[in-house]
Amino acid sequence: MKVLKLYKNDAELIEKASKNYRDAQHLLYKKHAPKMLSICRFYIKDLQQAEEVMLNGFFKIFKQLETFKNEGSFEGWMRRIMVRESISYLRKKNQFEFSAEDMDLYDKPIIHDTTELDIEEVQLLIDKLPQGYRIVFIMFAIEGYKHSEISALLEISVSTSKSQLFKARKLLQQQMKQLNTTGNGIN
Amino acid sequence: MASIKFEEQVKKTLEQRKITPSSDSWNALAKKLDNHEKKKNKTAIWWKAIAAIFIGVLFSLPLFFNTKENIVKPVIVDVNEKPVLKSEEPILIKNEEEQILIALEKPIKKEVNSVQKSNFRKEVDQPVASKEIYATIKGTDNVSSKHTVENLNFKIEEITEEVAHVKQVEVAKISDIDTEVMLLLEAAKKAVAIQKNKNNFRKSIDADALLWSVENNIDMSLKDEILLAVKSGYKTLSVAYEKRNK
Numbered sequence: 443m444k445v446l447k448l449y450k451n452d453a454e455l456i457e458k459a460s461k462n463y464r465d466a467q468h469l470l471y472k473k474h475a476p477k478m479l480s481i482c483r484f485y486i487k488d489l490q491q492a493e494e495v496m497l498n499g500f501f502k503i504f505k506q507l508e509t510f511k512n513e514g515s516f517e518g519w520m521r522r523i524m525v526r527e528s529i530s531y532l533r534k535k536n537q538f539e540f541s542a543e544d545m546d547l548y549d550k551p552i553i554h555d556t557t558e559l560d561i562e563e564v565q566l567l568i569d570k571l572p573q574g575y576r577i578v579f580i581m582f583a584i585e586g587y588k589h590s591e592i593s594a595l596l597e598i599s600v601s602t603s604k605s606q607l608f609k610a611r612k613l614l615q616q617q618m619k620q621l622n623t624t625g626n627g628i629n
Numbered sequence: 630m631a632s633i634k635f636e637e638q639v640k641k642t643l644e645q646r647k648i649t650p651s652s653d654s655w656n657a658l659a660k661k662l663d664n665h666e667k668k669k670n671k672t673a674i675w676w677k678a679i680a681a682i683f684i685g686v687l688f689s690l691p692l693f694f695n696t697k698e699n700i701v702k703p704v705i706v707d708v709n710e711k712p713v714l715k716s717e718e719p720i721l722i723k724n725e726e727e728q729i730l731i732a733l734e735k736p737i738k739k740e741v742n743s744v745q746k747s748n749f750r751k752e753v754d755q756p757v758a759s760k761e762i763y764a765t766i767k768g769t770d771n772v773s774s775k776h777t778v779e780n781l782n783f784k785i786e787e788i789t790e791e792v793a794h795v796k797q798v799e800v801a802k803i804s805d806i807d808t809e810v811m812l813l814l815e816a817a818k819k820a821v822a823i824q825k826n827k828n829n830f831r832k833s834i835d836a837d838a839l840l841w842s843v844e845n846n847i848d849m850s851l852k853d854e855i856l857l858a859v860k861s862g863y864k865t866l867s868v869a870y871e872k873r874n875k
Contacts, residue, residue, distance in 0.1 A: 462666065464659060471655055476647035483648055493650050497658050504662060561642050568639075583636040584643055614635070 453512055460507035467504055474517065475500070478524050484580045485528035487569050492528075499527040525585060529595060532573065540574030540598060540606055567617050575610035582607050 458466035478499060482492040503523055510519055568576055577596065581587040582603075587595070592603045849857070 462662075464662070467662070468655060468659070471658065475650050475654070479648040479650050480643070480646045484643065489648070492648075493654060496650065497654060497661070500658055501661055501665075505665070561646050564639050564642050565646075584640045618635075 452516065456507065456510065456512070456516060459504060460510070462504075471500060474520055477517070478520060481521055481524045482528050483565070484568065484584065485525070485532065485577060491531070495527050495531045496524065498531075499524045502527065521585070525581070526595070529577070532577070540602060563621075567614060567621070570617060571610055571613055574606050575613060578603055578606035579610035579614075 455466050455469055459470050475496065479493060479496045482496045482499070483489060486492040486495060499520075503520055510516065568580065571579065578592055581592050581595070582589070589600045589603045589607075592598075593600045596603070598606075
């Protein structure tokens with residue numbers, strides 16, 4: 443019953459927000475903005491820029507709220523808009539590059555257990571990745587996009603998407619090794 | 630396997646993360662939304678104004694054109710040729726008498742019409758004359774009243790005489806016309822009778838008549854000439870004898 447009531451409240455909130463009720467829009471923003479900012483932050487290193495992108499994303503969400511039908515997840519719909527907004531922002535800023543460094547594709551990366559890593563460390567590791575690697579890795583590993591979807595969104599080939607993911611993993615392995623050795627050295 | 634485990638771990642940790650936006654972020658967004666709303670309203674107002682103007686023009690156009698039509702253009706209608714009067718239609722005439730009678734009717738009608746027109750003209754002239762009289766009366770205010778009355782009487786007499794004369798002339802004309810008509814009718818009847826005879830003669834050929842007409846043209850023989858001389862001598866002798874006895 444509680445879930446249903448919550449859903450009903452959410453639906454009412456969305457309906458009111460779609461009719462330009464500013465209070466309802468504020469409530470929606472309050473509820474979803476932290477999560478959406480976190481998503482934008484995956485793609486954009488600078489928090490201020492990520493916030494700007496998130497605001498643009500919310501502006502589009504409120505503009506297009508009439509088109510949203512309560513058939514799927516509202517949060518999923520919002521996430522997709524935020525991802526697209528982040529990608530278009532990076533494209534506009536010319537930060538959209540896919541490095542073509544030669545790597546041994548047959549050499550499978552072995553990443554050690556990360557139970558000890560906290561959120562900030564994980565974000566740091568991801569931020570250290572080149573732009574192309576990072577975007578493909580987040581879209582594939584965290585957002586759950588398929589290679590075909592990534593290639594369509596980023597306007598790259600599927601093989602490029604696969605290679606970028608492989609390279610990201612490889613680089614992360616190296617970084618983890620480095621982190622572990624430095625950690626051990628420190629300890 | 631290890632890489633997949635690592636990715637799942639990263640996903641879990643990142644999913645839990647929430648970054649609170651700055652306090653002004655909502656105000657900035659609200660401002661942006663308000664501006665958009667204003668623009669939207671403005672465009673809506675423009676569209677409504679354009680629609681209203683269009684509807685106004687649409688309604689006023691027929692009124693404008695209607696008034697124009699009322700004032701200016703008379704409609705020109707193509708009408709077929711005048712229907713020919715029955716009397717003027719060609720009639721198949723069987724008899725010559727009827728033909729002549731119809732031929733005679735036309736001038737008679739024309740003449741009668743001319744007489745009527747002339748009468749009408751005279752009648753129109755009469756009020757003009759009375760107007761002249763009225764003008765003379767007005768013009769001669771200074772002259773003595775007796776003199777004017779005499780003049781008027783004289784003029785009235787003249788006019789009545791003229792009218793009577795005209796009437797007589799008209800009557801005479803009408804009688805002349807009647808006699809003319811009668812004469813023409815008779816002439817026509819005669820012509821028809823001659824024509825009939827001719828036609829009859831042509832239709833039935835008489836042998837005796839033919840012989841008779843031919844015999845006049847043949848030269849007389851000696852015997853006939855002697856007989857004719859005897860006859861004439863006998864006649865002269867008998868006449869002389871009778872004269873002597875008397």
